[in-house]
Amino acid sequence: MRVLLRRFGVYLLTAWVAITANFFLPRLMPGNPIASLIGKLTGQVTPQEVRSIQLQFGVGLHSSIWQQYWDYWVNLFHGQLGTSITLSASVSSVLASQIYWTLGLIGVATVLSFVFGTALGALLGWTRGARTDSLIPLATFFQATPYFFLGSVMVLVLSNNLHWFPDLGAYDPNATPGFNWGFIASLIRYGELPVLSILLSSMAGWMLGMRNMMVTVIGEDFVLMAVAKGLPRRRVIWHAARNAVLPSVANFALAIGLLVSGALLVELVFNYPGVGNLLLNATLNEDYPLLQGIFLIITLTVLGANLIADVLYFWLDPRTRTPVTQ
Amino acid sequence: MKNFALPRSPKVIAGMVILGIFLLLMVIGPFIEPYNPSSPLFLQNLPPSSAHWLGTTELGQDIFSQLLDGARATMVVGLVAGLVATVLSIVVGVSAGYLGGKTDEALSLTSNVFLSLPGLPLLIVIDSYLPVSKRSNPLVIGGVIALTGWAWGARVLRAQTLSLRNRDFVEASRIVGEKRWRIMAVEIAPNLLPILASSLLFTVLYSVGAYTSLAYLGLTNTSVWNWGTMMYWAQANNALLANQWYWFVPPGICIALVGTSLALLNFGIDEFINPRLRAAGVRVRGPKSARVSRPRLGMTPVLRDTSGVSS
Numbered sequence: 001m002r003v004l005l006r007r008f009g010v011y012l013l014t015a016w017v018a019i020t021a022n023f024f025l026p027r028l029m030p031g032n033p034i035a036s037l038i039g040k041l042t043g044q045v046t047p048q049e050v051r052s053i054q055l056q057f058g059v060g061l062h063s064s065i066w067q068q069y070w071d072y073w074v075n076l077f078h079g080q081l082g083t084s085i086t087l088s089a090s091v092s093s094v095l096a097s098q099i100y101w102t103l104g105l106i107g108v109a110t111v112l113s114f115v116f117g118t119a120l121g122a123l124l125g126w127t128r129g130a131r132t133d134s135l136i137p138l139a140t141f142f143q144a145t146p147y148f149f150l151g152s153v154m155v156l157v158l159s160n161n162l163h164w165f166p167d168l169g170a171y172d173p174n175a176t177p178g179f180n181w182g183f184i185a186s187l188i189r190y191g192e193l194p195v196l197s198i199l200l201s202s203m204a205g206w207m208l209g210m211r212n213m214m215v216t217v218i219g220e221d222f223v224l225m226a227v228a229k230g231l232p233r234r235r236v237i238w239h240a241a242r243n244a245v246l247p248s249v250a251n252f253a254l255a256i257g258l259l260v261s262g263a264l265l266v267e268l269v270f271n272y273p274g275v276g277n278l279l280l281n282a283t284l285n286e287d288y289p290l291l292q293g294i295f296l297i298i299t300l301t302v303l304g305a306n307l308i309a310d311v312l313y314f315w316l317d318p319r320t321r322t323p324v325t326q
Numbered sequence: 327m328k329n330f331a332l333p334r335s336p337k338v339i340a341g342m343v344i345l346g347i348f349l350l351l352m353v354i355g356p357f358i359e360p361y362n363p364s365s366p367l368f369l370q371n372l373p374p375s376s377a378h379w380l381g382t383t384e385l386g387q388d389i390f391s392q393l394l395d396g397a398r399a400t401m402v403v404g405l406v407a408g409l410v411a412t413v414l415s416i417v418v419g420v421s422a423g424y425l426g427g428k429t430d431e432a433l434s435l436t437s438n439v440f441l442s443l444p445g446l447p448l449l450i451v452i453d454s455y456l457p458v459s460k461r462s463n464p465l466v467i468g469g470v471i472a473l474t475g476w477a478w479g480a481r482v483l484r485a486q487t488l489s490l491r492n493r494d495f496v497e498a499s500r501i502v503g504e505k506r507w508r509i510m511a512v513e514i515a516p517n518l519l520p521i522l523a524s525s526l527l528f529t530v531l532y533s534v535g536a537y538t539s540l541a542y543l544g545l546t547n548t549s550v551w552n553w554g555t556m557m558y559w560a561q562a563n564n565a566l567l568a569n570q571w572y573w574f575v576p577p578g579i580c581i582a583l584v585g586t587s588l589a590l591l592n593f594g595i596d597e598f599i600n601p602r603l604r605a606a607g608v609r610v611r612g613p614k615s616a617r618v619s620r621p622r623l624g625m626t627p628v629l630r631d632t633s634g635v636s637s
Contacts, residue, residue, distance in 0.1 A: 010435065010439065014438075014443060140586050141582055143585070143589060144584070144585025145582040146539060146542070146582070149578035153574075155566070156566045219602050257442070257443070258445070261539075265542070268543075279447065306442055
């Protein structure tokens with residue numbers, strides 16, 4: 001339990017770092033981006049809106065920076081992330097309406113990618129040296145391909161030319177959004193290709209990691225023992241795979257960060273609603289309040305996913321339950 | 327040094343050849359490009375032909391020249407960011423592993439925090455605060471990428487240093503009275519080389535990906551050519567919908583090839599560190615009757631390393 005608490009402490013600290021970076025970055029950047037933004041906005045938006053941006057980023061305020069930092073935290077705990085400049089709505093309400101799309105798309109893709117990638121990697125590790133090894137360079141190529149590129153090419157070939165998949169977007173424009181069968185069916189239908197493209201690029205990482213670990217584990221005595229006992233091959237693979245999967249789970253933090261980053265760009269390619277699309281618009285329009293909110297929500301979500309992976313690891317590997325300094 | 331020779335598997339050779347070509351392009355690309363990549367000299371939206379191998383853009387720029395020109399910025403940023411990140415990870419990782427105690431706690435905590443922060447979103451946030459003049463400087467961007475990408479290497483290096491720290495030869499030099507920095511630099515660092523190389527390759531791979539992603543989003547100066555910028559312009563002009571694949575696809579393939587070559591080299595290093603993996607790549611040649619049965623269960627035959635055996 002202490003181990004888990006420690007991890008939780010690290011994540012709390014990470015969240016604090018992210019929030020503090022959000023606060024200090026615009027204030028410390030050379031060239032004062034906020035002041036130039038306000039210069040650009042003057043005349044386009046109401047004085048109240050300019051005032052609210054000034055308040056949020058501490059331009060032309062007389063209170064000390066620590067007072068501002070305190071106020072920033074107070075606002076945060078009240079769920080107030082400021083007002084989006086381009087969308088003229090509060091950042092929290094914008095995020096609340098879009099986060100489900102991203103959570104759905106990336107969540108499904110992450111789980112599928114982990115499950116299929118690990119399973120394939122286990123089999124590849126088992127049949128090492130066989131013809132299946134020729135899959136490795138192919139997987140490496142997909143791993144090295146930027147998600148947005150692979151996604152775009154898949155749209156071109158599979159959707160535009162072959163018409164196997166529907167057009168861009170998240171659902172059929174003719175379907176009425178709501179909890180009805182037609183809408184859910186079109187949701188799944190339109191989600192297939194984005195998920196598939198994330199799957200193709202992200203699966204390779206899990207697969208190669210698992211394969212290498214599997215090859216190493218197969219050399220251990222307990223696998224030989226399992227074979228000698230005459231266990232069916234399926235059981236032996238299962239035995240070895242359970243031990244080989246641990247590093248994959250332990251490295252979840254690294255993998256999820258890369259996956260989420262890539263998947264955010266996939267949203268742009270597929271014109272899929274969600275945080276990734278918001279992020280692009282926020283950067284292009286220099287909508288700093290929205291940008292800050294998005295970064296915060298992405299960080300917290302990634303940390304949450306890491307925490308789940310840690311709990312899973314704790315449950316999978318009894319050795320972690322007794323604290324040992326590595 | 328003979329022992330550091332990488333296993334000469336086809337994977338490693340392929341990786342070296344591909345990476346070599348792109349490194350060469352990084353150096354000579356801007357010199358051999360047939361036209362100025364930025365000047366709209368030609369008819370617009372030409373398909374590939376013998377005069378324009380990859381056609382022209384909607385402004386009438388030669389796409390092939392852009393591809394050659396873009397190799398430099400893309401590769402330089404990847405290498406610079408990779409190197410800076412690796413230096414950072416050595417400083418943090420090796421010190422944490424060797425010094426231990428409170429220093430280790432603090433440094434490990436720092437790298438764990440950076441590891442859990444999502445890299446690309448952080449990068450986008452920092453980048454969009456940068457003034458436009460800074461964004462056009464590939465070195466600044468490279469530095470920012472390095473800042474988000476060093477933590478993984480630090481963690482791996484720390485773990486390896488920890489395991490080296492208590493080996494007998496390190497103990498011996500400590501007893502002899504060697505200074506701390508000397509033990510770290512002379513005794514421990516050489517044994518970290520394979521891991522260091524693999525972490526360098528990984529960070530270069532990450533940096534190329536991060537830089538081209540930023541450029542694809544239009545967050546770098548869009549008049550400095552790199553492969554991401556090319557895709558940005560292609561996307562902005564709906565090149566794919568107009569079936570101008572020759573505009574969008576080649577830069578993407580280049581990124582993927584650079585990444586693949588780095589990953590292939592990494593395989594070589596993995597096989598060097600972990601001999602069990604080495605046997606996995608063996609192809610038994612010769613008549614079918616003489617073939618050894620495929621390694622399937624229990625034992626993994628280890629390839630006899632004829633190049634490394636000198637003693």
